[in-house]
Amino acid sequence: MSNTAINMMDIDIIAWQVENNTTAIWNILMEDSGFKELFKEQIKTATSSSDIVNTLSNYANENLI
Numbered sequence: 001m002s003n004t005a006i007n008m009m010d011i012d013i014i015a016w017q018v019e020n021n022t023t024a025i026w027n028i029l030m031e032d033s034g035f036k037e038l039f040k041e042q043i044k045t046a047t048s049s050s051d052i053v054n055t056l057s058n059y060a061n062e063n064l065i
Helices: 008-022 033-045 049-063
Strands: none
Touching: 008 049, 033 049
């Protein structure tokens, strides 16, 4: 998130929420280069973790599942 440092706990929570929204396994999603790049971009630019979760969940549902 742009104005706040993100830590491993934040990433774990984001991963858990994306898994719940998509029924996909986080580590499998991270194998997709597009998903992984989107995650990196979102960590740098998103203003909240819920924005990250929504963006990643939508991408996964529309492109990977």
